Amino acid sequence: MGKLILDEWLTLDGVAQAPGEPEEDTTGGFAHGGWHMGYVDDDFMKWMKDNLNSASGFILGRRTYEGFASHWPNASEEEQPVAEPLNKTPKYVVTRTLTDPLEWENSFVLEGDLSKSVNALKGKDGDLHVIGSTALVHSLLEHDLVDELRAIIDPVVVGGGKRVFADDGVRRSMHLVEATTTTKGSIIARYDIDHG
Helix, strand or coil: CCCEEEEEEEECCCECHHHHHHCCCCCCHCCCCCCCCCCCCHHHHHHHHHHHHHEEEEEEEHHHHHHHHHHHHHCCHHHHHHHHHHHHHCCCEEEECCCCCCCCCEECCCCHHHHHHEEEEEECEEEEEEEECCHHHHHHHCCCCCCCCEEEEECCCCCCCCEECCCCCCCCEEEEEEEEEEECEEEEEEECCCCC
């Protein structure tokens, strides 16, 4: 059975909102979009490519899907090492508003009960990865569907924004599997998430 893995970019204060671009997600008045870009180095790029290429599929929330679908199919030549696995690998979108067929190649609406649909996908070969998608991640964690967290934690504090872990009062234990530090001072860490 495959794993469900979260791939997340985080600030030291746990924010995952808009790591890539200033206008990526300004909801809630978030003014620090693009906070991650100053920490991109060869270590990060290797981590990202390895994660993308190891996925047998991606599960995305609607907002993340729409942002990716507007960019990655038309990515520049320089961005192809990232664009290629995102474009060719199946993408399952959790949404109440979009319907099949989706415009981005190899993209499908994930229908039905979230737990049953995700467990059915996990029952196939290979690991599924979730990128960003904080609202979706809250639901996946609430239903105890996540097996692993792969995070890059940048040495920056942004003072507020969307977080991977909701203020829900639930204790979740994890075990550190491996960790490295990039040349820019970011921590790349992989955690197994305890079930039970």
